[in-house]
Amino acid sequence: MDVREAIEKLNELELREFAYNHAMGILYYDGATGAPKRSAEPRGKTLGILAGEAYKISTDREAVALLDFLREHSDELDADTLRRVELREKGLKELRAVPVETYIEYTELMNEADAVWHEAKEKSDYAMFEPVLKRVIDFTKLFAEKVAPDKSPYDYCLDKYEEGLTMAKCDEFFAKLRERIVPLVKRVEAAGQPDDSCAKVLFPVEKQREFSDILMAKIGIPRDRCAIGETEHPFTTDFSRNDVRITTHYHERAFLSSMYSVIHEGGHALYELGCDPKFSYTGLSGGVTMGIHESQSRFFENVIGRSREFIGLIYPDAARLCPELGKYSVEELYRAANRAEPSLIRTEADELTYALHVMVRYDMERQMINGAVDMKELPEMWNALYKEYLGVTVPDDKHGILQDSHWAGAGIGYFPSYALGSAYGAQFLAKMRESLDFEKTVASGDLAPIRDWLGERIWKYASSRKPEWILENAMEAPFDPKYYLDYLEGKMKDVYGI
Numbered sequence: 001m002d003v004r005e006a007i008e009k010l011n012e013l014e015l016r017e018f019a020y021n022h023a024m025g026i027l028y029y030d031g032a033t034g035a036p037k038r039s040a041e042p043r044g045k046t047l048g049i050l051a052g053e054a055y056k057i058s059t060d061r062e063a064v065a066l067l068d069f070l071r072e073h074s075d076e077l078d079a080d081t082l083r084r085v086e087l088r089e090k091g092l093k094e095l096r097a098v099p100v101e102t103y104i105e106y107t108e109l110m111n112e113a114d115a116v117w118h119e120a121k122e123k124s125d126y127a128m129f130e131p132v133l134k135r136v137i138d139f140t141k142l143f144a145e146k147v148a149p150d151k152s153p154y155d156y157c158l159d160k161y162e163e164g165l166t167m168a169k170c171d172e173f174f175a176k177l178r179e180r181i182v183p184l185v186k187r188v189e190a191a192g193q194p195d196d197s198c199a200k201v202l203f204p205v206e207k208q209r210e211f212s213d214i215l216m217a218k219i220g221i222p223r224d225r226c227a228i229g230e231t232e233h234p235f236t237t238d239f240s241r242n243d244v245r246i247t248t249h250y251h252e253r254a255f256l257s258s259m260y261s262v263i264h265e266g267g268h269a270l271y272e273l274g275c276d277p278k279f280s281y282t283g284l285s286g287g288v289t290m291g292i293h294e295s296q297s298r299f300f301e302n303v304i305g306r307s308r309e310f311i312g313l314i315y316p317d318a319a320r321l322c323p324e325l326g327k328y329s330v331e332e333l334y335r336a337a338n339r340a341e342p343s344l345i346r347t348e349a350d351e352l353t354y355a356l357h358v359m360v361r362y363d364m365e366r367q368m369i370n371g372a373v374d375m376k377e378l379p380e381m382w383n384a385l386y387k388e389y390l391g392v393t394v395p396d397d398k399h400g401i402l403q404d405s406h407w408a409g410a411g412i413g414y415f416p417s418y419a420l421g422s423a424y425g426a427q428f429l430a431k432m433r434e435s436l437d438f439e440k441t442v443a444s445g446d447l448a449p450i451r452d453w454l455g456e457r458i459w460k461y462a463s464s465r466k467p468e469w470i471l472e473n474a475m476e477a478p479f480d481p482k483y484y485l486d487y488l489e490g491k492m493k494d495v496y497g498i
């Protein structure tokens with residue numbers, strides 16, 4: 001076998017892996033969107049078998065020998081292939097950490113945990129979720145111990161979602177955020193809240209569905225490659241750059257909730273849709289890390305979506321679909337959409353207090369994974385942290401510890417990506433302003449120059465580069481949370497006059 005043949009074999013192997021992931025992803029998406037409630041059991045069995053087969057393909061002797069061969073010939077490989085080898089080695093280490101039976105058990109647990117979480121949340125009953133959460137945590141600890149015995153277990157979790165991220169980096173980042181966000185929240189509270197009755201008008205769900213299509217068109221999503229579904233907890237899933245699915249939820253008297261979910265998930269979708277096709281069906285396809293992913297979704301949601309210009313842009317359609325909204329001005333809608341106030345639900349949180357919600361989860365997870373916590377005490381811990389960081393009283397588990405789906409999907413270590421992503425986005429904006437007039441571009445309704453900027457500097461690389469490389473390539477400077485804090489201060493000054 002020569003290197004050329006080895007790369008061909010690698011292409012075949014990764015195409016087969018893609019096929020299994022594709023099938024499993026569609027099953028998951030179907031389970032979350034249209035499938036009847038009791039389909040969880042048969043789906044779990046199918047997913048278990050598919051995951052077992054996929055496991056065998058990725059870990060069998062031939063796949064391992066191929067990887068060894070490529071590693072031995074690394075000086076003859078181009079940068080993209082080297083990165084594929086590196087990512088495969090990392091993935092293989094993860095897969096081989098436990099025997100196949102344990103791996104299948106873990107996949108089945110994910111499916112079960114998701115169903116249990118949905119029901120527990122509906123009933124606002126943490127005790128119901130506790131046993132599966134305990135198993136998720138035990139599995140996470142087991143993987144950490146096997147895959148990265150030399151690392152602190154929570155550092156292992158963080159690195160899964162943002163390559164290279166550690167608790168030390170998070171601590172420094174969150175400390176900087178806390179220093180300026182906490183006093184800013186106090187100043188905003190003292191300034192008094194703008195009226196937000198325009199955000200509570202009755203906007204029929206049918207009309208909101210129509211509005212979602214308009215929003216997707218405004219941000220430039222090609223609908224022949226991206227569909228929208230409905231779920232309790234909005235998410236994006238990508239099967240390939242030709243098939244991305246986003247979801248949203250509709251509440252008649254809270255249309256902004258769906259509007260910003262569509263734009264947020266739309267940002268994730270645009271990133272996936274903008275990956276260079278040369279990476280399709282390989283280990284380099286798709287966005288690189290969750291931190292970079294969230295930087296794109298939150299950029300669209302907040303930096304673009306909550307700007308005065310974007311709100312002006314969508315206002316005529318919104319008012320046409322919901323005449324009651326037409327009684328309010330663009331400025332009133334802008335202020336309502338940017339109202340900053342400590343609250344209970346992270347996904348509905350404003351830009352200013354958002355990072356505080358993330359800090360609660362960061363503190364919790366760290367103790368759950370690194371320490372020995374009593375599972376029964378988790379809701380109390382959660383409620384106490386909400387009181388401390390946001391000053392709000394959590395009324396029940398539904399509005400507290402059960403609000404997010406992440407832990408049910410073993411997404412422990414994911415949350416810091418949201419805060420980091422928001423901060424990356426503010427620095428992208430500062431850099432972008434050097435070459436384009438951001439406000440004028442948004443107001444024009446043609447966001448192509450913004451998409452091109454992001455596409456050229458971030459999207460097209462897919463997973464072919466490490467996140468730090470992508471950040472520095474886009475920012476032309478090291479990452480600095482100062483841009484985010486300046487951005488937040490500027491925004492609050494504009495909205496609250498402080």
Ligand code: ZN
Nearest residue numbers: 264268294297
């Ligand atoms: Zn997101």
